[in-house]
Each structure stands twice: as structure tokens, then as C-alpha cells.
Amino acid sequence: MFRLLFILFLFSNTSFADYSQKYFIKGMTCGMCVDSIKGALNKAPHLNIVESQVEVGSVNLKLKTEQKDLNCKVVRVIEGSTDYKVFLDKEYLKPACPKGV
DSSP: OHHHHHHHHHHHTOOTTOEEEEEEEETOOSHHHHHHHHHHHHTOGGGOEEEEEEETTEEEEEESSOOTTHHHHHHHHHHHHSSOEEESSTTSOSBSSOTTO
16 A cells, blocks of 8 residues: 555656746846746746756756747747747757748
8 A cells, every 4th residue: 555655756846747848038138138048938828838948058947848840939938039040950040940840
């Protein structure tokens, strides 16, 4: 019986659905830029963000679940309300959402 309760406790406290993604933001240079990104993400409850870590040049998002077209949703949120561009690599060669999607 104790083993069963322990196993149930482990499963209830583990979030198997969490999904993390890092984005690189071209154009961010200061703390005000960080605030702009945070503001944009706060206005996007549909992304189901559990945690976000925003630094100059990058954003780490932890979400409740992996979402279809997540990258494009994040691009629409950030690029739709700021002047920054969102990429999947530090060199800014891979756009987070390909054109036409």
C-alpha cells in the first residue's frame, strides 16, 4: 500500500507535459527591451507559459504543453508588439517561424 501511495505522489507532483524552448531575439540591447518582451508575453495567456526567463538577446519559455505551431505563435506575440525578430539560433540564421506559415 505504501508503494502505491508513493508512486501516486510522484506522478501527481511531476509535470510530464512541461515543454521548454529557447528563442534568440535580434535587436534587444537593454533592460527596456527585456521589459518590452515580458510585456508582450504577459499579454499572451493562450501560450500557457508556466515560466519565462527573459534576458538581453534571448527568451527561455517553459510551457504547460507542447503546442502545434508554437514557434509561430511566439513570433506573432513578440514581433506583433515589438520591433524585434525571433530566431532559433544565436547567429540569427533560422527564423523561429518560416515566412508563409
